[in-house]
Amino acid sequence: QVQLQESGPGLVKPSQTLSLTCTVSDGSISSGGYHWSWIRQAAGKGLEWIGCIPTSGYTNRNPSLKSRVDISVDTLKNQFSLRLTSVTAADTAVYYCAAYREGGGGVGSWGQGTLVTVSS
Amino acid sequence: DIQMTQSPSTLSASVGDGVTITCRASQSVGGWLAWYQQKPGKVPKVLIYKASNLEGGVPSRFSGVGYGTEFTLTISSLQPDDFASYYCQHYMDDSPWTFGQGTRVEMK
Numbered sequence: 001q002v003q004l005q006e007s008g009p010g011l012v013k014p015s016q017t018l019s020l021t022c023t024v025s026d027g028s029i030s031s032g033g034y035h036w037s038w039i040r041q042a043a044g045k046g047l048e049w050i051g052c053i054p055t056s057g058y059t060n061r062n063p064s065l066k067s068r069v070d071i072s073v074d075t076l077k078n079q080f081s082l083r084l085t086s087v088t089a090a091d092t093a094v095y096y097c098a099a100y101r102e103g104g105g106g107v108g109s110w111g112q113g114t115l116v117t118v119s120s
Numbered sequence: 121d122i123q124m125t126q127s128p129s130t131l132s133a134s135v136g137d138g139v140t141i142t143c144r145a146s147q148s149v150g151g152w153l154a155w156y157q158q159k160p161g162k163v164p165k166v167l168i169y170k171a172s173n174l175e176g177g178v179p180s181r182f183s184g185v186g187y188g189t190e191f192t193l194t195i196s197s198l199q200p201d202d203f204a205s206y207y208c209q210h211y212m213d214d215s216p217w218t219f220g221q222g223t224r225v226e227m228k
Contacts (some may be wrong), residue, residue: 046222047156047164047207062216063121096163100211106154106169113163 002027002034004097004111012091012118018084022097022111023077030055030075034108035100038071038082040093041113048093050082052100087118122146124208126220132228137198141223143191143208152212155184155193159204167206168193195225203227 008020022036029036037052051061053071061069070083084091097111123146133139143153151171158164166175168184171191181196195202208220 046205047158047209047219049209049217049219052217060216101169104152104170104211106166106175106209106211107156107164108166110163110165 001109002099004099004109006095006097006111006114008114008116010115010117012087012116013120014088014118015086018082018087018091018095018116018118020082020095020097020114020116021079022081023079024099025078028075029073029078029080032056033102035060035102036071036073036080037098037100037107039096039098040091041096042090042093045093050084050095053080054102089118092116092118121216122149122210122212122218124210124218124220126206126208126223128223129221130224130226132226133198134228135198135200139195139198139225141193141206141208141225143186143193143220145189145191145210148188149210149212149215151187153184153186153191153208153210155182156207156209157202157204158207164207198225 003025005023012018032055035052038050053059068085073080094113096113098107099109101108125144127142153171155168156164172184183194206223211217
């Protein structure tokens with residue numbers, strides 16, 4: 001299984017853009033086999049799927065976030081990224097990157113999660 | 121978009137009890153459903169994928185059945201390590217993937 005590690009600012013101001021990166025190790029992102037995904041969880045709440053992208057293909061996004069979400073893959077850096085624009089306090093959450101196994105295997109690998117707080 | 125509804129939201133049980141959690145989809149997701157377990161402050165982990173396939177290393181007391189719109193996760197004999205929250209998620213192609221709202225299994 002690949003290993004995943006999130007990185008990015010822990011504090012973002014309202015109306016600004018949240019940017020997170022997930023670094024993939026123990027495997028090449030360009031080899032395929034996974035849908036690279038972002039999931040978040042507000043304090044005391046359930047899991048919310050943000051979106052995913054295969055190594056090549058279209059991005060599948062949560063409709064409630066669709067207009068604000070961009071997910072991209074950088075095969076040279078072996079990373080994938082999340083951009084969420086126009087953030088508000090409601091976007092404060094632990095953000096997880098995750099690798100869904102192609103063929104329907106569910107999430108095979110998770111990052112450890114990173115808390116992003118939206119506050120001025 | 122496909123909505124996933126879990127029941128119950130909270131389940132109180134004792135060690136040794138058999139428990140069942142239900143997940144209903146607003147339209148068919150085929151067999152494209154996974155179950156996850158999450159403990160407080162921890163990363164979720166997959167228990168079941170493609171509705172009924174047990175993830176490697178997961179105890180056999182966990183099982184999943186279902187197809188289409190109705191799915192269940194069963195723990196045959198609840199163990200102390202099983203008190204946690206459980207989530208279903210569909211991941212059918214050409215549709216946004218969705219989690220259920222979660223079921224918290226607590227000690228009675």
